Amino acid sequence: MRATLRWAHSDLRTHRGEALFLVLATAGIVVSLLLATALFGYATNPWQRIFTQERGAHVWIHTAESAQARKLADLDGVQSVAGPYPAASTTLASRGTRASVELRATPERPTVGRPLLTAGHWLDPATPDGVVLESRLARALLAEPGDTLTLPGSARTVTVLGVADSAEPRYRPGEQPGLVWALPSAVPHPTSQVIGLRLTDPDDTGYAVQRAVTVLGAGAIGEVSTWQQARAEAQGDNRLLGQVLGLFGVGALLAAGLAVHGAISTRIRGHLRDISVLKAIGFTPAQVVRVFLFQHIAYAVLGAVSAAALTQALGSRFPGRLGDAVGVWQGLPGHTVALFAIPVGAVLFIGATTGLAAWRAGRVPPVPVPRGPVAGGRGLGARFAAKGGSGTGFRALAPRPSAAEDHSARLSTPVPVSVPVRRTLGFRRTAPGDERGAGSVHGLQAPASAGPSSGQLSGLARRALALGVPPALVLGWHTTFVRRLRSLATVARLALPLLLIVVAMSAWTTIDRFHSRPEQIGLPAALTVHTDAGLSDRGTRAVLDRDPQVAAAYPGVEVAALVPGQTATIALRGLGTRHHPYPYALAEGRPARADDEAVAGQGLLDLLDVHVGDWVRMTVGDQPQILHIVGRSIEPENAGRVISTSLDTLRDNDPHLAPTLYQLRLRPGADPQTVAEQLTTAGHGHLDVHAVTNPADGLSPLRSVVAGLIVVLALIGLVELLTAIGGTVREGERDLLALKAIGLSPRQITAITVTATGCTALAAVVAGTAVGTPLAHWLIDAQGRSSGIGAGIAQGPSPVLLVLFGAAAVLGAAGLAALPAARAARRRLADTLSAVT
Known part of the structure; x- marks a missing residue:
């Protein structure tokens, strides 16, 4: 256990930045998933709670004043009714604000569809002009108990006695009139009547409406509203916010799991000899696996616990609807379970991906496998050691690993390179007797990341060198794509967070379109x-x-x-x-x-x-x-x-x-x-x-949500990018002797790693943009179809913004790779002996 802890501590000191980013990314993912759960609970449970407590009616039917609405109480499947209540449409005004309302004459407080008072008291015969306002209408009119409201166009006034919540469709300016309960004396000239049906089986709502129309006649029916419509309207934008957070939270969790898997796989490839030493001194395969598994699970646990604590302590203080949603969610019965289950699920997922990668470490043999020609000739140093011969003017340094005590002498011994190796490396001699032996590089054998099948430079690379393209650029591009499966896996892992960022940018652009060009989205x-x-x-x-x-x-x-x-x-x-x-x-x-x-x-x-x-x-x-x-x-x-x-x-x-x-x-x-x-x-x-x-008015919290998600995804992408840079630098150490031997300067060697990283980032940006743009359109249009607005509202980021995004990602990747690549290129040749043996 002590050795395990020392190994984990040493690895943490070496990869502090990567560990910090993993913790922050995990925390951001768990916060997103917890907020999504809170929004889903906030969207559904308040309406459901009100509907249950008030014994809400499943169907509300507006009929003509002369219709025999009481007959509906005798229909099969009708458990009880509310009303019928005489009603009239009018307008109320308060403090310069006007609203269309439905005055509903309610002689006594109903038992079905019973409004839940939140302020004030119910109607009182002692105040014949008193009314009770539905809560959303009261907020729109800035009214509270004791206020006096006017009816424009008449001398009448009403007094607000109370404010109540209702499960009926709520007030929406220009779409749905607000609901006002009043005594019959306050509704002197009703124009319709309203009846509510509470059904034995809520799933029979459609059939109950058909029966009601058959009994009363189509001409007597003015409007029908069902509990499904009221619930969907009440959920509204909250459900959309929950869906967005849930989608990005799951996507970010997948991206984080893949990033952790790639980080461990790359680290294992770079520490094969160390792992072999651990096994040689007595570590079992299970212990080696546990070293990596426990270390990354600890990062995940730290991030998940921090996220849960942050959401629980400060979630209700988030601005706007997010804070309200978290406050309501914390009072719901399933809150504690979700607060525990979501972080545990995230940790288990990251642990599963970690275990798959760490399992490879357990399969490393306890005896190090040579990296020379016997192992497939992966590195340039190995090929130099395997192919000796004469070649006037071409010299390379080929130290032998069997005499480590004589490094200084062997480092000064030039080893001639044979003609076949010259042809394989693809460089020519500049002048006879040139002791530097550098010449002009036109190609190079595949670096350490190449497998036995990678062979020589491709024809495209040779043509590029022949056209005078700088060798560092060609070798960097060749390094990126020489091991195709590994390179494709790296590009795919890096492309996933970039893809989700493109989707988030598309959501942001679509919201801006609602505000800046409403005529294009039906307004x-x-x-x-x-x-x-x-x-x-x-x-x-x-x-x-x-x-x-x-x-x-x-x-x-x-x-x-x-x-x-x-x-x-x-x-x-x-x-x-x-x-x-x-x-x-x-x-x-x-x-x-x-x-x-x-x-x-x-x-x-x-x-x-x-x-x-x-x-x-x-x-x-x-x-x-x-x-x-x-x-x-x-x-x-x-x-x-x-x-x-x-x-x-x-x-x-x-x-x-x-x-x-x-x-x-x-x-x-x-x-x-x-x-x-x-x-x-x-x-x-x-x-x-x-x-x-404008529907976008209710989506204003989505902007901050999208911005936060982009930060989380950027952290995940940064983890994957640091992993790719570390793997490229470590595997390039095997070729450092050869690259210096053929005359490349430290700046050129640095440029090879920077170019390789930039090419990887460029490929990921192209893939992420190519897949993310149509995916974003499909997701946004699918949401538009499910909400009834319809497809055609999606708006992707402008080409200029995508180009700037791609350029920032590529330049940022190249900038991050510059420092570690420069350090590796300036290492002493004696420090690289262990990398080529």
């Missing part, structure tokens, strides 16, 4: 304007046309439509006219031009299992609407469950249809918030103006 409009009955279409257009910051206004309507099979509702949208079409961002197909043509989001195509070119039939009230899907639009709203056509097409079915909303495209440089305030003032309370929600 050409910056503002949405909703109108009420107090302002006509002509009056609204007049207000919008007077504002010089408004470049274009597209009138439209959006209604809920029942899909074929009547199992869910989708958004049917009519925007723009045939003469002034709305500029949809299309990823497939063409724009809708003719009558009955439409474009659809990916979420709708998946829901209906249709494709571009198909016809779909839907029901709006009692009227069917048949549309021909001619294109797929990038649709970030409503989970992509949107079908869009022109306002004129919808007017063909209903000539009296009037626009209820306007999508505004602003002039470059206009501030949406300022324009919204100006239009609200000009509309005298009849216009509800708000900015279009």
Whole structure:
């Protein structure tokens, strides 16, 4: 045990930097995996907790006021119901902020879909104008218990009595109205009613909706929302962040395992004689394996424990959503198990890769195998020793290992090199009688890293030398690729973290695209304007046309439509006219031009299992609407469950249809918030103006996540690069005598190692970029398809950025190799005797 510890301590002193990077990389990987777990728990468990505690309804159905909604309580599979509650749509304003809401008349606190109060108290008959706000709506209005809210366009006010959490779809500006519970006296003119169904079997949700439509009639159904939709919406960006962290965490763990495997394999090749000595003095193969295994497991344990402690102690203090996610996750039942299992899993994986590499050390024979001609003639020194002869003007130093006590004498003894060796080495004599014997090098036998089959220089290398390419560059390139399997393995290990960095850069660029060019991802409009009955279409257009910051206004309507099979509702949208079409961002197909043509989001195509070119039939009230899907639009709203056509097409079915909303495209440089305030003032309370929600706004934490992942991956790549440099330098020591003998200066010998490292890094950069760019597009588009937005949102880094990234990686690798290569090139010849014997 003492000898084992001394060996490990000596190795640690020799490779301090590599050990530090391994610890930091392991810590970064474990932190990423723990944060991914926290985000997954944060995305799913809060909604699930609320749904369970409030005994949430699996289906919420909005019906006409005259519908016999109470009949739904008698349907098979319906366990209990909430309501029906009279409801009305209106607008609330507070501190200059407005929001569309649904006032729901709730005479008493329900037992199904029971809101969970987070502040204040429930409705009180003593305060007839009191309301309870859904928590997200309260945050949007900056409202809290005791505040007074106004209803624009009227003299009415309401008082906030409480704030509550609900498992129903939450408030989203321009997409989903906020939920407000009020006494029946506060809803004097209801326009619809709402009923919630709690089912015996949640998997029968689709069938329950079909039965409800059959009982009430399609014309009585206004909108249907299910628990699956509410859960998916609640998870939202948190689940995406968790997926990104999990993906990169697993990828980084794999890259770290391969880097450790490569480091140990390279170290074993460089210490074969030392390992043989250990076995000769009594070490068993198992003990040798344990030396490497325990050493690297100790690094992994240190990094994993540090990561777990850091996440547990400071995780809730992380800025933004990450801190909130960790704080919630720490209170969940599975937190302790995950906090223990993830670091242990990472350590076990690294231990497994370490064991595979260390197993080779256990197979090293206790008697050192000669490296001379008997062993295959791997090094140049071995070939010099094996091929003696006469060759006037060509001399090399070939010390014999059997007389170590006479090194100084043998170092001064020139050994002539035969003509076959001259031809093999490929250099010519510069002048007869030249005692330096250096000449002009045009080629060289494969270095120590070459196997018996590597042979002479390739034809390409000889042609390069003939064209005057510096020998150091040619020999460095030849050193990189002379042992193909080993070189390919090194390039593959180094390319993996570079590949993941390219994917991370693509994710960053895609997020920037959402912010800088929203029109390319389905958000050409910056503002949405909703109108009420107090302002006509002509009056609204007049207000919008007077504002010089408004470049274009597209009138439209959006209604809920029942899909074929009547199992869910989708958004049917009519925007723009045939003469002034709305500029949809299309990823497939063409724009809708003719009558009955439409474009659809990916979420709708998946829901209906249709494709571009198909016809779909839907029901709006009692009227069917048949549309021909001619294109797929990038649709970030409503989970992509949107079908869009022109306002004129919808007017063909209903000539009296009037626009209820306007999508505004602003002039470059206009501030949406300022324009919204100006239009609200000009509309005298009849216009509800708000900015279009950009999905990238919820992904702002992803920037810091991506930056942290790039640092972790860079550390892993640095470990692999240091391993490759150390292996090249150690194996080049066998050729140091030969290279100096043929006249190469220390600077040229250094250039060989630097060139070899640069070529390895260049090959890894090319491979990582070539694979990483299409992989990033596929991953981002796959995420877009699963979220309903659709493929076509991926944006890769610019070619200039990729070139700069590749140049930085290659130059950095060459810079790291320069110092150890220079040290090795300036070593005394006597110090290299053990490397060639």
